[in-house]
Structures are given as structure tokens and as C-alpha cells.
Amino acid sequence: MYACVVIPNFSLQAILRLHEELRARAFAVLDEENRVLQMTSAAREAHVERGMTPTQAMARCQKIAMRARSTIQEEAAQNALLQCAAGFSPFLEATAPGVCTINLRGLSEFAIHAGENELPLEMSDRAHAWANRVLGRIAALQLGAQIGLAGDPDVARLAAQQASPVLFVSNIGDFLKTVPLDAGGLPAHLLEIISKWGLRSVGQLRALGRDELASRFGSEIVDFLDRVAPARARPLTWVAPSVEFVESIELENAFESLEPLLFILRRFLNQLSRRLEGVYLVARELQLTLQLSSGGKHERTLAIPAPTRNVNTLFRMLHTHLENLQTDAPIVAIRLRAEPARAQTHQFGLFQASLRDPNQFYETLARLEGLLGADRSGTPVNEPSYKPDNFHLEPPRFHGQSLVQSAPALKPLIGPALRRFRPPVAAQVQVQFDRPAHVKFPGVQGNVAMANGPWRSSGHWWENAWSRDEWDIRLTNGEAYRLSQRAEEWFIEGMFD
Amino acid sequence: MRQLCKRVLASFFFREALLYCLSRAMVGRHSVDALNVNKIVQIRDLLAEKFPGIRIAADPAPVREAPIWETGLATFDRVLPGGLERGAVTELCAMENVWGSALVLRQIIRQAAATHQWMSLVDGADSFDPNSFDNATLEHLLWLRCSKAEQAIKAADIILRDGNLPIVVMDLAMNTAREWRRIPSSTWYRFQRLVEDGGAAFLAITPAPMASSARHRIFLRGLMPVDAFELTEEQLLARLVLENAEAQRELFQPSARRA
Numbered sequence: 001m002y003a004c005v006v007i008p009n010f011s012l013q014a015i016l017r018l019h020e021e022l023r024a025r026a027f028a029v030l031d032e033e034n035r036v037l038q039m040t041s042a043a044r045e046a047h048v049e050r051g052m053t054p055t056q057a058m059a060r061c062q063k064i065a066m067r068a069r070s071t072i073q074e075e076a077a078q079n080a081l082l083q084c085a086a087g088f089s090p091f092l093e094a095t096a097p098g099v100c101t102i103n104l105r106g107l108s109e110f111a112i113h114a115g116e117n118e119l120p121l122e123m124s125d126r127a128h129a130w131a132n133r134v135l136g137r138i139a140a141l142q143l144g145a146q147i148g149l150a151g152d153p154d155v156a157r158l159a160a161q162q163a164s165p166v167l168f169v170s171n172i173g174d175f176l177k178t179v180p181l182d183a184g185g186l187p188a189h190l191l192e193i194i195s196k197w198g199l200r201s202v203g204q205l206r207a208l209g210r211d212e213l214a215s216r217f218g219s220e221i222v223d224f225l226d227r228v229a230p231a232r233a234r235p236l237t238w239v240a241p242s243v244e245f246v247e248s249i250e251l252e253n254a255f256e257s258l259e260p261l262l263f264i265l266r267r268f269l270n271q272l273s274r275r276l277e278g279v280y281l282v283a284r285e286l287q288l289t290l291q292l293s294s295g296g297k298h299e300r301t302l303a304i305p306a307p308t309r310n311v312n313t314l315f316r317m318l319h320t321h322l323e324n325l326q327t328d329a330p331i332v333a334i335r336l337r338a339e340p341a342r343a344q345t346h347q348f349g350l351f352q353a354s355l356r357d358p359n360q361f362y363e364t365l366a367r368l369e370g371l372l373g374a375d376r377s378g379t380p381v382n383e384p385s386y387k388p389d390n391f392h393l394e395p396p397r398f399h400g401q402s403l404v405q406s407a408p409a410l411k412p413l414i415g416p417a418l419r420r421f422r423p424p425v426a427a428q429v430q431v432q433f434d435r436p437a438h439v440k441f442p443g444v445q446g447n448v449a450m451a452n453g454p455w456r457s458s459g460h461w462w463e464n465a466w467s468r469d470e471w472d473i474r475l476t477n478g479e480a481y482r483l484s485q486r487a488e489e490w491f492i493e494g495m496f497d
Numbered sequence: 498m499r500q501l502c503k504r505v506l507a508s509f510f511f512r513e514a515l516l517y518c519l520s521r522a523m524v525g526r527h528s529v530d531a532l533n534v535n536k537i538v539q540i541r542d543l544l545a546e547k548f549p550g551i552r553i554a555a556d557p558a559p560v561r562e563a564p565i566w567e568t569g570l571a572t573f574d575r576v577l578p579g580g581l582e583r584g585a586v587t588e589l590c591a592m593e594n595v596w597g598s599a600l601v602l603r604q605i606i607r608q609a610a611a612t613h614q615w616m617s618l619v620d621g622a623d624s625f626d627p628n629s630f631d632n633a634t635l636e637h638l639l640w641l642r643c644s645k646a647e648q649a650i651k652a653a654d655i656i657l658r659d660g661n662l663p664i665v666v667m668d669l670a671m672n673t674a675r676e677w678r679r680i681p682s683s684t685w686y687r688f689q690r691l692v693e694d695g696g697a698a699f700l701a702i703t704p705a706p707m708a709s710s711a712r713h714r715i716f717l718r719g720l721m722p723v724d725a726f727e728l729t730e731e732q733l734l735a736r737l738v739l740e741n742a743e744a745q746r747e748l749f750q751p752s753a754r755r756a
Contacts, residue, residue, distance in 0.1 A: 105745065180631050320655075329648035360661065361662075364661070368641060371648065371651055371652060372642060372643060372652060377639070378640065379635060379636065379637075379639060380625075380627035380635050381629060381635065382630075382631070391627045396639050397636075413729060413730035413731075414601070414727070414728070415726045415727075416600060416721060417600045417626070417724050418629060419599050419670070419671055420623075420625070421627045422624070452726050460732070472726055474723075474726070476721040477594075478594065478727065479594075480726075494624070494626065496599075497597065497598055497599035497600070
């Protein structure tokens with residue numbers, strides 16, 4: 001038992017899923033030769049036809065909007081279709097662009113006894129109910145689909161093309177009698193001859209006999225019959241749905257302001273969220289790429305502290321980042337990729353220090369990440385090294401195991417607290433008797449009244465070796481600094497306060 | 498959002514009622530008769546019934562007990578009402594050539610960890626040194642590494658709006674005067690409203706008095722001790738000189754003090 005999902009007018013729908021406002025308007029997609037390929041019903045009603053040039057189409061419908069076919073949007077739509085279908089069965093075939101065939105074996109709704117050639121009629125209701133669930137999921141991706149169900153994958157595809165929107169084929173022979181010859185893709189010259197014989201359906205043609213037709217028309221008719229009415233079901237070419245959750249668009253008119261960019265990104269997020277929902281995953285990272293008209297590129301990876309597929313949370317994160325962004329040139333293409341992950345579940349302990357609203361806090365963290373950038377917010381964790389200013393940031397943990405793996409080594413609490421300069425400031429230092437005597441760096445100049453040190457440290461000799469001498473100095477004006485010497489160069493590491 | 502709508506609606510109704518009353522009063526003092534007064538009273542009753550949370554101007558302001566979070570730093574808590582006041586802005590001014598703001602910050606982080614309180618440090622110039630602490634102390638710290646004061650203000654706004662963390666410290670001590678002079682005074686009133694709603698203890702460490710809405714303002718005084726590098730943290734804390742805003746006023750008005 002097979003189901004075939006067909007997205008009619010696939011090139012058109014791939015564009016319309018991100019431009020809902022064009023659905024009700026006269027709109028057409030142009031092919032590589034700049035001729036009308038597919039069009040909306042409004043355009044069809046205005047007598048715009050396939051194969052017309054843009055001038056001809058505009059002569060029929062003055063207000064028609066036209067766009068070139070977008071392969072990247074078709075690819076994204078195809079991925080979305082396969083990911084959605086994978087939520088129902090793992091046995092998938094990407095039969096053609098906008099066509100996906102699903103093997104329904106193992107599904108309880110479609111359990112049949114071995115050796116049965118015909119599908120029982122009572123299965124029809126179950127098949128319709130199942131198909132409507134699939135259609136609902138696909139509709140959430142802003143795609144309109146048709147589904148055919150049959151005992152053979154090719155017949156299921158024929159059924160999908162005839163469906164409105166679901167067609168269940170119980171008896172293949174009876175069904176083929178209703179399929180018009182042109183539906184199966186019979187070559188035009190053969191169709192012309194056979195039509196003159198008075199034959200209208202595939203079933204009638206098939207009744208003439210395969211060998212007789214082959215002797216008269218040759219291999220072309222055999223290929224056709226094998227395709228539309230095979231003697232036995234062909235094996236599917238299984239594909240694993242892509243784990244890439246990407247939405248992208250090439251803009252016809254470059255964006256120069258934030259609002260239209262946010263508008264598109266919101267639609268991207270809606271699509272990505274639904275695609276992730278279909279496979280029960282969440283996003284743990286967003287990668288935004290903005291292609292600029294100058295040829296440059298702005299790329300930003302936004303890590304999501306609490307992985308989610310909530311559109312508002314993700315959108316606020318992008319918004320916070322973008323409202324602080326200024327690009328050198330207008331934006332001509334946008335790409336948004338969501339890194340999928342499994343949803344985290346946890347339960348807070350009764351006596352743990354918890355938050356008032358953890359979900360909101362994670363959303364806040366995401367916004368802060370958007371504002372400050374990656375690795376600029378979190379809980380600091382010192383690395384097990386003597387290298388100064390060596391730490392990394394981790395997302396705050398309100399549950400689970402402590403970050404501290406062992407008992408903390410107590411540091412001597414002697415001397416004032418240090419405020420670091422990041423990066424350290426280059427300084428000019430005069431040395432007398434192997435000790436700093438005079439220091440000069442931007443904004444500060446003075447004699448050293450007291451110098452403690454040098455505190456020598458080094459490490460990582462096997463790779464990226466580091467070595468430095470540090471001095472804690474106090475100037476005659478009372479200010480105190482930490483001075484370091486690295487390979488004959490002096491730096492002010494920070495100020496004591 | 499709902500609260501905001503309620504407030505907008507309430508203020509709208511109240512303003513309309515007030516305008517109506519005033520217009521009648523302008524026509525003639527005697528034209529605001531008992532009937533209209535009754536109507537206004539009815540409107541106010543209706544408002545009070547519909548939106549029990551809102552405050553109508555004539556009502557006395559509710560007296561709220563200010564909860565205090567003790568910093569564990571005796572000299573600091575002494576000049577404050579026992580510690581950092583929750584739901585209020587406290588400003589610690591570390592003006593030029595004084596010392597101790599980083600030491601106070603270090604102590605506050607330690608105390609927050611000791612009392613298992615989550616704390617956010619909005620670091621205006623990315624100058625915080627985590628190497629001065631052990632990892633156990635840092636476990637309850639959310640460090641926001643900002644590159645300039647403007648970014649720190651935005652980050653503080655986000656974290657205060659969230660309202661989840663009970664202690665928020667914004668450290669602008671290392672930001673340049675050019676940066677902090679651009680902070681509009683309305684920002685501090687916005688922070689005041691946010692901490693009032695969220696109940697966080699908010700401490701702003703600034704290089705000059707600027708938090709116009711601060712309920713408590715403390716000044717650090719004095720130069721770093723000559724033997725500071727030889728002293729333990731406890732000894733250094735004992736030598737900190739802190740003055741509150743009232744003391745500062747007295748400092749500049751000796752005649753008033755004598756009077």
C-alpha cells in the first residue's frame with residue numbers, strides 16, 4: 001500500500017509559501033526561457049496561459065505579477081515536504097520535485113492480509129482520515145497538496161494527480177479505466193494516433209494487450225504502460241529526509257530598512273517552526289546570513305539557551321540582534337538556518353533555587369544573546385589553568401549537576417580587586433634595576449612608586465605556549481595597575497580598584 | 498500587556514471625568530451641581546470596582562515595607578537601610594581617584610553565592626575578572642559582557658523587565674564620560690518602574706552621580722591605602738570609606754549642618 005503526495009504547481013507554490021499576499025492576485029512564475037510556467041487561478045481566469053511571454057501575459061492581465069522560478073525555494077519546499085512526510089512513515093521516496101511517495105507498510109490503518117490484490121473498500125474511510133491528517137500538516141507549511149492511495153506507487157501518483165484532494169484506489173483496473181490518456185504522459189504523437197482510434201482512457205489502451213501495442217508502437221508505448229500500469233509494484237528509492245532546516249530567499253528589490261527584513265524573517269521562522277514541529281524537534285541555534293549588494297556578507301550564529309521552536313521567542317532574538325545592526329550595503333538575499341535538537345525536559349527540585357518564570361528567563365537569555373552576541377552572556381567558569389583571564393561562559397543552570405567538578409581551590413584574598421582591560425593596553429615601560437620605573441599608556445603617565453613582582457607564569461608548552469611576567473604596580477598618583485611583559489612587550493592588564 | 502491596557506483605560510476614564518468636571522467648572526462654578534459630583538463619584542467607584550489594582554490620585558499611596566537584602570558588607574549596609582533595598586534603585590558613585598567599587602562588587606557576588614541568590618552583573622566595559630573567584634561562587638552569576646554604556650543600559654533593561662533575578666548590578670565605573678553622558682535621565686526612571694514591579698535589588702555603580710531616580714546614593718571616598726597589596730580582603734573592606742547622599746549634602750552645606 002502506497003500513498004503519493006503531489007504538490008500541484010510546485011514552482012508556483014514554492015514561491016507563494018513565503019508570499020501569501022500573492023495568492024489572491026494574478027501571479028505567474030517564469031521558467032528559464034522567460035515564459036510563463038505556472039500561474040495562480042486569478043491569472044488563469046484572466047486567460048493567462050502556460051508558454052506565454054511576459055508581454056503576452058501582461059496584455060491579457062495588466063496587473064499580473066511575475067517572478068522567475070526559484071530553485072532554492074523549491075529545494076526548501078521539497079525538504080519541507082519530505083520532513084513532513086517523515087513524520088508519518090520512514091519509507092519515503094522523493095519521486096520528483098513536489099512529489100513524494102510513501103510506503104505505508106507497518107501502519108495500523110493500512111494492515112492488509114498477505115496476497116490480497118485489491119484493497120478492501122472499508123479501508124477507504126481510514127485512508128481518507130489518514131490522508132486528511134497529512135494534508136493538514138502540509139497545509140501548515142503553506143502548501144496545497146493532493147494525495148492518492150493505491151496498492152502500487154505509480155498508480156498512487158496517478159491517483160494523486162486526479163484527486164481532489166484525496167483519492168483512494170481500491171481496484172487498479174477499474175481506476176485505470178477512468179484515467180485519461182494525457183494524464184499519464186503519453187507522447188504527443190502516440191496520443192494523436194490513439195485518440196483517433198476512439199480510445200480515451202489508460203484502461204481502454206491496456207485492454208488492447210501489451211504485446212500487440214508493442215509490436216505496433218515499439219518501446220515508447222511499453223515504457224508508458226510500465227509507468228502507469230506496471231505488472232508489479234516497483235521498489236521505492238528510499239531517501240532520508242534532510243536534517244537541514246533552511247529557508248532562504250533572493251530578493252528582487254534590495255532591502256534597506258529593518259521592517260521588510262523582519263517581515264520575511266517572521267515568515268521564515270513560521271515555516272521552520274512548523275517543519276521542526278513535524279519531526280518533534282526544537283531549534284538550538286539560528287544561523288542568519290544576509291547577502292549584501294556590495295558582495296559582502298553578514299553572518300551571525302545565535303545560540304538559543306533553552307532550545308525552542310516558539311516563533312515569538314526566536315523572532316525577538318533576531319529582532320534584538322538586527323535592531324543594533326547596520327550593514328554597509330542593501331540586503332539582496334536572506335538565509336536562515338535552524339540547527340535542530342531534541343527538546344529538553346526537566347523538573348525543578350523542591351528546594352532548588354529556581355526562577356519565577358523559567359521559560360520567560362530563557363527567552364530573556366535569548367534576547368541578551370541577540371543583543372550582546374555569542375559568548376558574551378552566561379555563567380563564567382574558570383579553566384583549570386594558571387593562564388590569566390582564562391575562562392569560558394556557560395548557559396546558566398537552574399537544575400541538574402553543579403558545574404563544579406571538585407572542591408574549589410581557595411584563592412588567597414590578598415590585595416585589592418582587579419578590573420581587567422580587554423584587550424590589554426600596550427604600554428611603554430622604562431625599567432631600572434630590573435623593575436618598572438616609569439609607565440606610559442594612553443591617558444596615564446607616571447612614575448612607579450611601588451612594584452610587586454615579577455610573578456612569572458607559563459604553560460601549554462606543547463601547543464600555543466604562553467609565558468609572561470606580571471607586576472602589580474602603584475603609581476605616584478595613587479593609581480594601581482597590573483602590568484605584564486610578554487616577549488619584550490609591555491601591557492596593562494587591568495586596574496586595581 | 499493586560500495590566501498596561503487596564504492602566505491606559507483607567508487613566509483615560511479618569512482624565513475624561515476630570516476634563517468634564519473642569520469644563521463644567523469653567524462654564525460656571527455653580528453649574529457643577531450635586532448630580533455631576535455624584536456621577537464622578539460613581540465613575541470612580543466603577544473604576545475602583547473594575548480595576549482594583551489601580552491607584553486613583555486622591556487615594557493615599559500604599560505604604561510598602563521595603564524588603565532589604567543584606568550585602569554582608571558592614572560598612573556598606575551601615576550607610577544604607579541595612580542593605581540593598583528591593584524594588585529600588587541604589588547608586589554607588591565611584592568618582593575619579595577613589596577606590597573600592599570593585600571590592601564592593603566582589604563582596605556582593607560572594608554574598609549572593611553564599612545566600613544562593615541568582616545575580617546578574619551587567620558589565621558596562623567588560624572589566625569583571627572571574628579569576629578572582631572560585632567556580633562555586635560564580636555558579637549563581639549571570640555575567641553580561643557589554644562593550645559600551647549604551648549596550649549595558651539595553652541589557653539592564655532586558656534583565657529588569659524579565660524580573661526573574663532578585664539582584665541586578667550594573668557596573669558603569671569603567672565607561673568613559675562620553676558614553677555615560679549620553680544616557681538620558683528618563684532611563685533611570687524607567688529602571689525605577691521596572692524594579693518596583695519586579696522587586697529586584699538594583700545597584701548601579703557609576704563614575705559620577707547620574708541615577709536621578711536612585712532612592713539611595715552612596716559615595717566612595719579616599720585613596721587606596723599605600724599598603725593595599727599587603728592587606729587581606731577583610732582589612733581592605735574595613736578601610737573602605739562610604740558616605741551616603743545626605744552626608745554628601747552636609748559636606749557641601751556646612752552652614753546648614755551647623756544650623
